[in-house]
Amino acid sequence: MSKRPTVAEHLARQGVSRRAFLKFCAATASMMALPPGMAPAIAEALGQRRRPAVIWLSFQECTGCTESLTRSHSPTIESLIFDVISLDYHHTLQAAAGDAAEHHRERVQEEFAGEYLLIVDGSIPIADGGVYSTIAGMTNLQMLEESAKGAAAIVAVGSCAAFGGIPKANPNPTGAVSVADIIKDKPIINVSGCPPIPVVITGVLAHYLTFGTIPELDKLGRPTAFYGETIHDRCYRRPFYDQGKFAKSFDDAGARNGWCLYELGCKGPTTYNACATTKWNEGTSWPVESGHGCLGCSEPDFWDAGSFYKAVSMPISDLGKLGLAAAAAGAVAGVAVGLHNRHVKAGAKAAHKPLTADELEGDKS
Amino acid sequence: MTDMELLNWARGPALEWATIIFVVGVLVRFLEMSLLGRKPDLSEARASAAGGGWRTVWRRSIPAPGLVKQAPVVIYAGYAFHIGLLIALLFFAPHILLFKDVFGLSWPALPFFVVDAATVIAIVALLVLLVHRLVNPVRRFLSSWVDYLVWAVTFLPLLTGYLAYHRMILPYTEMLAYHMLSVALLLVVFPFTKLMHTFTIFVSRWYNGAVSGRKGVQL
Known part of the structure; x- marks a missing residue:
């Protein structure tokens, strides 16, 4: 790991000025609702860090999250963050392919065990032994479990990795689940969205790199700095x-x-x-x-959650149609109950035997 | 279960089942009452039955002067609650969207602050009525557990709706889910309790008035 340059060294080599870097740090600080005075501290911390290894696993996803992160105009803080991390494995962005790519992932996992950051986008199918999505002969489930072992922390990017997302939509044929449904012993940051906002992804990464800790999370594991309000x-x-x-x-x-x-x-x-x-x-x-x-x-x-064009106060299903069907059933049931009551009434009338005064007196004696 | 899953369940299966139970229950009870059968009245009518019926529907909607003196809390709080509830139920913009979705009918909404005030009035009135029921020995004696159940299922939608709108206590998503679930509970309890008065009240008033009206008695 010592061979890797620090972030500051790397940026200098890339021709990124100190001023641009500080601007990035200030923007990051304000984005994460930190006091402006934190910007130099962020710059200091980030600058001195060795570029951390990052493994990005893509499972049942559409690559929209990667698009979101990379498609932005250059140079932006989004592209800067890519200079800050060392993205060692990413299907869409890596040059290597096949065995070479997989071997590199394994090597990084070994060399930086306990240090690398694992980013996951896409949900993990677990139905039928996980056969619905495999990479290099491994199911997504196997790969996630293997890669998670040595990870310092996991960032679940996008709603699929965070909550199961579209693959998990009813009736969920592949048994898609989120990262947090499988991995229980690692800190997980959920950066949800379809796709998530680029600066939210980079902001979370910057926070982790700067402080070495995960940001404050809400009950769904999302950073409150970005997901604190509706x-x-x-x-x-x-x-x-x-x-x-x-x-x-x-x-x-x-x-x-x-x-x-x-x-x-x-x-x-x-x-x-x-x-x-x-x-x-x-x-x-x-x-x-x-x-x-x-x-x-x-x-x-x-x-x-029903149609995108139905207000949140509206029921998901068509209650009007359902109500009509229920009304038909209710009418039939009501008439049946009514006729039954009449039958009971008529029966009681028929069974009624008038008593004579004599009979009553006879009872007395 | 996340808040969103709870809300989706409330907006979906919970409301579906509640609607089925509500519609079937209300129709069965109505048909059961109307099919009981009444003996034909062979006497000559002294006055119009329908006239007496409508008269009573109207007259009983206005509190009798004696009653106001005798039970001012019930009358004032009772009216305040019912009017507040109807405003909140029928003139809150999101509710109108719901009616439009289910019945295809819509009408103009009242401003939020008016609906808000009406909701507060209804909530306070219901609390007053509960305290009155508990404090007054006669009312307490006459109350069964069903009365308290009916009070609770009416109170909960008002309370959760108010809290959801003002983003109080719980996150909006969760409170909105509880609001819809409380409405589902109200719909389920409705046909089998005195909440049925919502539909039967004017029918029974008309019936009583018509019976007397036919005999020439003005109620």
Whole structure:
């Protein structure tokens, strides 16, 4: 490991100025809600660290998370972070292929045992012995268990790795589960989203590299710095919600005036993420700003929450149709009960025997 | 189970089952009552039955002066609760979306602060009524566990709805799930308790008024 240059050395070699690096550190500090004074400390800590080995495992996923991280314009803090870490294994980005790639992963796992950072994107299928997704003859489950053993910490990138995501959507034919469902003895940071915001991924990595610890997490294992508040509570359209001004369709006057998208199915009220504050594509825009409601992609089971265009206050299923069917059944049952009662009544009437005064007197004696 | 799984379950299977039980239960009870059968009244009508019926429906919706003096808490808190509940149920924008989704009908919503105030009034009125029921020896004697159950299943949707809207105590997702589950519970309990009065009240008032009206008695 001593052969690896420090981050500062590496960046200098790449032609990244000290000023650019400090800017990155300041941005990271503010993003993670740390006091601005922390920026030099971050620079110091990051600069002196040896570039840590990172193994990125891709399981049942669509590569959207990698796209999110890498597609940004250069040079950005997102690309800078790639200079800070040593990404030793990543299907999409590695040059090596086949056995060579696998051997390298094994070598890194051995050499940096207990030190490397494991990033996982994609869910892990465990149905039928995990046959639904294999890499180099290994099931995803085997590879995760093997790679997790020596990891210092695991970052589950994307909703698939964090919660099972789309592969886990009902009826979940592959038995897809999240990383945390399998690995119980390692610190796991869930960076959910479909895909997660690039700066959230890099922010979490920067936090880990700077402090050597994992950030404060919410009960779903997500960093509270980014997942502490709902989209709705930080949304710039929130005042319209409070005023009861809602867009009723995607092209009405309300939509053009930027009114709240709640009625069009926005899942902002139940979604914890940082889109409303960090935005996307270098702060250009984000889904709600572009006129579409939040899908709730950073929450577990967002794919099973019914139509994207049904408000959160609406039932997932079609209760109108169900109610009609129930009404038909209820009508049949009601008539049956009513007729039964009449039958009982008629029976009681038929069985009724009038008593004469004599009979009553006879009883007396 | 995560908050989201709970919410999805509440918005999905829980509400589905509650709807089935509610609809079947209400229809069975209604049909059972109407199919009981009544003897035909062969006497000559002294006055219009329907007129008496409508008159009673209207008259009994206004508290009798004597009752206000005798039971002011029940009358005032009772009206406050019912009006507050109806405003919160029927004029809260997210609720109207629900009705639109289920029945295909929608109407304008009231501003949130109005609905908010109505909810507080309904909650306070229900608490007052509960205390009154517990403190007054006669009312306490007359109350069975069903009365408390009915009170609880009516109170919970109001309370959880208020807490969810104001993001109090629990995260919104979790509280919203509890709000929907409390509504599911209300729907399940509804057909088998005196909550049925929601549907029967005007029918029974009309019936009583019509019977008397036909005899020329004005209630």
